Amino acid sequence: MENVLSSTGDSKLDQAINQWLQFDKNPQTVALVQGLVKEGAVGELWRCFGSRMEFGTAGLRAAMGPGISCMNDLTIIQTTQGFCKYLEQCFGQSLKERGVVVGFDARAHPPSGGSSRRFASLAAAVFSCRGVPVHLFCDITPTPFVPFAVSHLGLCAGVMVTASHNPKQDNGYKVYWENGAQIVPPHDKGISVAIEANLEPWPESWDITSLSHSPLLKDPFQDIHTEYYRTIQQHCHHRDINKSSEVKIVHTSVHGVGHAFVQSAFKAFDLRPPYAVEEQKDPDPEFPTVKYPNPEEGKGVLVSHINPEEGRGSWSVISTLRRGGGSWSWRVFSGNELGALLGWWVYQCWKQTNPDQSTVKSVYMLASTVSSKILRAIALKEGFHFEETLTGFKWMGNRARELLDQNKIHTLHTYYTHTSTVHYTHADFEEAIGYMCGSAVLDKDGVSAAAINITLSQQLTAVYEEYGYHITKNSYFICHDQAVIRAMFDRLRHYDNQEDVSYPRQCGGVAITAVRDLTTGYDSSQADNKAVRR
Template sequence: QVRVKKYLGNCYLNTVMFERLIYDSNPKTAAMIQEMVNQEDVEALKKCFSSRMEFGTAGLRAAMGPGISRMNDLTIIQTTQGFCQYLEVSFENLKERGVVIGYDARAHPPSGGSSKRFASLAAAVFISRGVPVHLFSDITPTPFVPFTVSHLGLCAGIMVTASHNPKQDNGYKVYWENGAQIISPHDKGISKAIEENLEPWPKSWNIEEALKSSLLKNPYKNIYTDYFKAIQKHCCHREINRSSEVKIVHTSVHGVGHIFVQEAFKAFELHPPYAVEEQKNPDPEFPTVKYPNPEEGEGVLTLSFALAEKEGASVVLANDPDADRLAMAEKQESGSWRVFTGNELGALLGWWMFHCWKQQNTDVCAVKNLYMLSSTVSSKILRAIAVKEGFHFEETLTGFKWMGNRARDLLDQGKTVLFAFEEAIGYMCSPSVLDKDGVSAAAIAGEMISYLSTKSTTLSQQLTTVFNDYGYHISKNSYFICHDQDVIHSLFERLRNYSGQKDSYPSECGCFSITAVRDLTTGYDSNQPDNKAVLPTSRSSQMITFTFSNGGVATMRTSGTEPKIKYYTELCAAPGLSDVTSLNKELDELVEAIIEHFFQPQKNKLQPKPE
């Protein structure tokens, strides 16, 4: 202890370190801490112990390893103890209803951490308090957890996953009794309860005893069957599916999606997609990709394209490692591959869901009860379709936690929520899962592809038709990487005090005139009579939207799970636009102006998106 104090000189750091060593029963993480001390590695110790992970509306997400800022056995126990206590206060019938816990295939051998072990520790915590736990016996897609919460009427759900993050990361995602991700004030209440329950309870480490408990249930078999029955309701062209000769390639990018997408295609009576052999089995090392995120585009899909060329397939579908997202690419006449953006696939799926709904609903008045949702940084193509077709469109804050909770509210009012999406390749095609779901979206996309083939129409051609019918919506999104919170704060504060005075936002960006500003960090919205934003605000994240006189919209925001400053831009034009090239050129110029005038002062401190 004397040696640590000598080299660290931080009382809080010393306290939490030794608290950690006392509480930690994992020899691997304890040994890693001891080695840092022996090596007098001050910087490593500070990274592990200077601040505790913050529990937010996205739950937790961090690298696996030792310390209070990392995902490990102890922080999982502490988090689950806080969550359990919060649920005990919130639900009188918690011990009758219980919770569900799922996990993906991530693992970190140096620290002994894995999603399966973390899920088992979380189960042990709940069982030690007499709470029934539905713990999946094997890896599952993330959508299975919210489905189980709703399907079995449970109090809450936990999914241990880091989704598409790098291999060293893991996460802890939480769902409420309504089947949607938690939102405020639950995040603050859970966070407070975690701080009050840092010392492990007597049986929190006892996985062996928990796994033998009568309170432990395995929902895998029944949920597997019931989930696919539920999504089958959205199959509307079974005969076409049976006869379709379209060839599709699917990759799960070393994640959990392979067997579930194969089963989803079977449920829709589609021919099974060709699986990318090198990527179909779960592998926490993600050996064939730099980033296990199909949103990054061609680099992740190289092996898929090669298989498609070999088999004569025209379309590639890809899930991220926990199978809650879906990407899609199509071979063009030129021989090149087009990777659809999240907004473009959202336009296609939105059109398809409404097309199917119209075929199944002859009551013209029913459309007034119909809703589609998208996040505020996503394309407004659904709004354009809604205006022309007569259904309702609503915009929510970024993230499916907001769309899921809003969908639940609408469903409880007797409304029909047909579709929701976010530009980050997240799609909700069934109200059975109030979250993004890459498994059901893959099957529904497969049916759409089969249907279009009977019309001798490609996906690219259909997207053009959608834009011709409802108006062109072109977008250009990207991000900068930044690990320095001071730099991020400075960048956004400069935009809020652009002329040197408080709340003096820019009125122009290069040659582009700004007509409105909405700041969902401070709650300012120049479009409102009282300048107060209608959508919820949060000072814990940065988000500013600029509307331009040419109809362009640009949003800059920080990510809740990654060290990124993201920007989203969109230009819209009326249906039947003939000069798409000029529209794209104008958007390119707008993006260049935003980077030059809004990012440039901090540009040398930002890393561009990797190629």
């Protein structure tokens, strides 16, 4: 093999490849690496081995394939070994008494032999070989089942193998702490250090066959399935309104795992089941009808697969289909618009069940910094609390847990949208589409949200008329060139002055009242221009 490796001409790259071939026991990824070496594909080898995936507060997310920069059997084992070691440091003997939970979606990558199911089994093997009880779901499951299981079973941590709405070649490793929320600093750094210190696979880490007879392995599927739906029922307001509605609802999981679970959620609430988009109903790792299985793409994800003549609308982007003048027209609600509707709805429900309005200070609503400030406007007028967090469910989930632990929240119903997050007498929202309903799951939870949403254009207008119009128009560009990215942001940060910090003062002819740049820690709305981080 040395003769072939010498063709790379780079000792650092050769060293990384040699270590990989020494550690990897997956014949498919070994063959892929050997093939690239034989072909002299130095550029592709650098892509696979140039740098290790960074473990952050969102865990890991990358393309499946060979090498330390990709999701594969070996990097899953290395990551789980580091995570396990870190948990041992934090929890000691308690880890072996309480255990962890591991779930997975339906993603797969045949060329490298990787799949969410296999990655979850390997993670379970790593934990169990260290004497840690593992609650490994026997089948595909929606993401919220994992954080729910952490809280319901009193576990130390949870792992969900999923790439959410990323392209089909990607996968991810999402980590939850004992509070049922995603990890936040300093846990990410601690886990990252532990991974680097435990790169060589432990002998038993590859042995997934031992799981079948391990006394440490449990399947939580039936228990969590039952308890999850029982729990979310407790946080639903005024279900009778939905029962009598003539509105027909369409749901699509966009080839993900949500179909069966959303159907169960509607059944739990005694609602008529939603129609399913047949072309996108079943889990399919190839995602054949979409380029990106991302609800933020709006109509591009759904429209061609919905038959308007059946009077169907779609909750998944909370789209409604309505007839006007004999023709059909679409209204796709953005995450911010949904956040406004859900926040308004939660507060109205709270008012109806709490005639003593003096307890309004027990109501909390949260939004991430990139979201509309509509909840702040509602809070200012109605007298409840509004808080803004950093971007991401992990921050809102952890802040929600802090409020719960401090008994600062009077009632617990949580709506959380990734472009909108709403917590009951606590509501939170972020503008990128995703929902958390109920305090039982401190992460985005589209399953429970599907059965609760009421999406009315008229009501949104009424909310804006009462609390003020909040308009957002955002989009995104994909750029992988770090030099171009740095140049773009450097220009924004020195817009009028190349020497000093100088952000734009106008955008499209509209005055910019404040700028927050969390990368540099700048916030012009603060007296010292320093951003407040939570």
